Amino acid sequence: MSAESARRSRKPGKTRATAEFFDLRLYIAGQTARSVAALANLKRICDEHLEGRYRIEVIDLVERPQLARGDQILALPTLVRKLPPPIRKLVGDLSDTERVLVGLDLRPRPADKS
Amino acid sequence: MSPRKAARPALVRPVPKAPTGIQGLDEITGGGLPRGRPTLICGGAGCGKTILSMEFLKNGAREFDEPGVFLSFEETVEDLTLNFASLGFDPRPLSARKKLLLDHVRVEPNEIQETGAYDLDGLFIRLAHAIDSIGAKRVVLDTIEALFSGFSQTRLLRAELRRLFNWLRTKGVTAIVTGERGEGRMTRHGLEEYITDCVIMLDHRVVEQNATRRLRVVKYRGSTHGANESPFFIDESGISVLPIASLGLQHRVSARRISSGVPDLDDMLGRKGYFRGSSILVSGPAGTGKTSLAGYFAEAAGRRGESALYFAFEESAAQIVRNLRSIGLDLNPWLSKGLLQVHAARPTTSGLEGHLSAMRRLIEEKRPRAVVVDPISNLISVGTSVEVKAMLARLIDFMKLRQTTALFTSLTTGDGHPEVTDVGLSSFMDTWLVLQNSEMNGERIRALNVVKSRGMPHSNQTREFVLTSHGLKLLDVVRHQGRVLVGSEREAYVGDGAVATRRAGKRAPRR
Numbered sequence: 001m002s003a004e005s006a007r008r009s010r011k012p013g014k015t016r017a018t019a020e021f022f023d024l025r026l027y028i029a030g031q032t033a034r035s036v037a038a039l040a041n042l043k044r045i046c047d048e049h050l051e052g053r054y055r056i057e058v059i060d061l062v063e064r065p066q067l068a069r070g071d072q073i074l075a076l077p078t079l080v081r082k083l084p085p086p087i088r089k090l091v092g093d094l095s096d097t098e099r100v101l102v103g104l105d106l107r108p109r110p111a112d113k114s
Numbered sequence: 115m116s117p118r119k120a121a122r123p124a125l126v127r128p129v130p131k132a133p134t135g136i137q138g139l140d141e142i143t144g145g146g147l148p149r150g151r152p153t154l155i156c157g158g159a160g161c162g163k164t165i166l167s168m169e170f171l172k173n174g175a176r177e178f179d180e181p182g183v184f185l186s187f188e189e190t191v192e193d194l195t196l197n198f199a200s201l202g203f204d205p206r207p208l209s210a211r212k213k214l215l216l217d218h219v220r221v222e223p224n225e226i227q228e229t230g231a232y233d234l235d236g237l238f239i240r241l242a243h244a245i246d247s248i249g250a251k252r253v254v255l256d257t258i259e260a261l262f263s264g265f266s267q268t269r270l271l272r273a274e275l276r277r278l279f280n281w282l283r284t285k286g287v288t289a290i291v292t293g294e295r296g297e298g299r300m301t302r303h304g305l306e307e308y309i310t311d312c313v314i315m316l317d318h319r320v321v322e323q324n325a326t327r328r329l330r331v332v333k334y335r336g337s338t339h340g341a342n343e344s345p346f347f348i349d350e351s352g353i354s355v356l357p358i359a360s361l362g363l364q365h366r367v368s369a370r371r372i373s374s375g376v377p378d379l380d381d382m383l384g385r386k387g388y389f390r391g392s393s394i395l396v397s398g399p400a401g402t403g404k405t406s407l408a409g410y411f412a413e414a415a416g417r418r419g420e421s422a423l424y425f426a427f428e429e430s431a432a433q434i435v436r437n438l439r440s441i442g443l444d445l446n447p448w449l450s451k452g453l454l455q456v457h458a459a460r461p462t463t464s465g466l467e468g469h470l471s472a473m474r475r476l477i478e479e480k481r482p483r484a485v486v487v488d489p490i491s492n493l494i495s496v497g498t499s500v501e502v503k504a505m506l507a508r509l510i511d512f513m514k515l516r517q518t519t520a521l522f523t524s525l526t527t528g529d530g531h532p533e534v535t536d537v538g539l540s541s542f543m544d545t546w547l548v549l550q551n552s553e554m555n556g557e558r559i560r561a562l563n564v565v566k567s568r569g570m571p572h573s574n575q576t577r578e579f580v581l582t583s584h585g586l587k588l589l590d591v592v593r594h595q596g597r598v599l600v601g602s603e604r605e606a607y608v609g610d611g612a613v614a615t616r617r618a619g620k621r622a623p624r625r
Contacts, residue, residue: 029235034232038230041230061239068236069217069240072219072220074219074221074234074236074237074261075265076232076233078232088227090227091228091232092229092231093229093230093232094229095230096228096229096230099228099230100229103229
């Protein structure tokens with residue numbers, strides 16, 4: 001897998017190389033306020049940090065419940081970073097921008113992970 | 115109490131129950147787990163939570179037409195399948211027929227970044243989808259506390275779990291939720307606060323090198339239940355729980371009598387012998403003839419054309435047969451006809467629960483009319499007295515329900531009072547024969563006493579008996595000058611012709 005090599009190549013304190021493409025999948029359950037907020041937050045962050053190199057697929061589990069199994073979805077909303085590897089999972093409405101950026105490896109992780 | 119309150123009609127309705135199909139557990143719970151409600155099963159690692167849960171689903175799918183969903187938070191579907199296969203149950207055919215759905219919910223602590231408000235709707239949706247896809251009536255969540263390792267917001271998690279259990283209730287599924295035992299509480303994260311309908315605790319401990327498993331119903335809202343710890347046992351045919359005391363003594367009683375195999379002894383027992391379906395204890399020190407009386411009992415069953423099971427914990431089958439032949443008792447005809455079966459085992463070969471379970475299974479399978487356990491005192495080496503007592507009470511109840519007459523021998527130590535049995539068994543017994551071996555005037559005298567025999571007039575005499583090559587003979591009481599003569603004193607007296615006793619002439623030399 002390239003996951004390992006990607007992790008190794010990353011230098012501490014540095015963010016991910018700017019050329020990588022981000023394939024993102026957002027799991028929601030119906031058009032709730034939280035779902036709407038999560039999608040809006042995600043779009044805003046992507047436009048700011050990943051302009052032109054991201055794709056968002058929204059999966060509504062109310063309509064397609066069978067898909068919860070594949071990505072092991074428990075909490076909603078959940079954002080799954082399918083690409084670049086490794087797979088990352090972010091739960092919540094993505095309102096904490098700092099944490100989203102860290103979770104997507106767009107910011108270095110704090111030394112002590114809380 | 116106010117009169118208004120007293121006049122209010124009773125609203126108490128029996129809680130509907132979903133049978134587990136697990137031997138013994140349905141007895142303790144009075145019919146099973148609360149239907150349509152979650153039950154918490156807690157205990158330490160390796161105590162049998164997962165296996166019990168799976169049995170619940172297996173039996174539901176097979177026997178009660180209630181499909182089940184098993185959501186594991188710890189093991190993959192492959193691992194689960196392998197584990198169950200090792201217990202003689204392959205879940206795949208049931209899965210293929212949509213009677214069972216195994217699913218693995220993976221919670222990886224390091225993978226999840228929390229970025230704002232969330233709930234566990236994903237889990238709800240997934241579970242709902244699983245339930246609806248097979249029309250499940252039963253659900254197992256094993257072990258849902260794993261969620262606490264994946265998410266850091268415990269307050270949110272607790273609220274979500276509360277919501278989940280309420281949701282399960284509205285779904286109307288009978289659920290088992292498992293939890294690991296925590297420090298000073300039943301589960302690590304206090305699930306017992308949310309699941310209050312029924313809580314069952316499992317325990318696996320080692321007592322004197324023998325591993326024993328215990329089950330206890332801690333609470334059961336709206337239902338009576340046995341509150342004792344009950345041993346349970348896991349083997350290739352699943353789980354059996356052995357309730358220590360039945361909730362009621364409901365067995366039928368028989369007025370029919372069967373011979374002890376020794377006509378003289380029958381005479382002592384109101385002239386007719388034992389009651390059918392009763393339990394008989396023969397206790398005494400080593401070499402007093404306990405196995406001989408057991409042999410007569412088994413032989414008499416054969417003569418009546420009835421099947422008998424002989425559980426031997428001291429001697430092999432061949433040895434018992436050989437030794438009994440030396441007193442003129444031949445068990446071979448009944449053995450070869452298949453009426454009599456001897457099961458010999460060392461008490462230490464399996465745990466106490468193992469023995470009881472195996473005996474119970476054999477009795478269920480062979481349906482004998484008579485059972486011998488020789489000696490029951492040997493089982494003490496695999497358990498404490500309390501356990502032996504409980505086990506025996508259980509076995510006796512079980513046999514009485516089947517109208518099986520059972521004879522137990524018990525070895526007493528020579529120094530104590532002969533009527534003190536090590537395990538205090540006598541209260542479970544309907545008839546108690548005590549054999550003695552006393553030394554008088556340089557010889558050993560064997561004597562037999564009927565200490566009690568419920569529901570019949572019985573002899574209160576201490577009777578001398580001899581084991582001869584023609585069998586066990588009770589000797590008539592011979593009195594001379596106000597005392598009972600025994601041993602060679604009596605021989606001499608009878609031999610002189612001073613007293614003509616009925617069988618005096620036939621007596622063979624004492625062994």
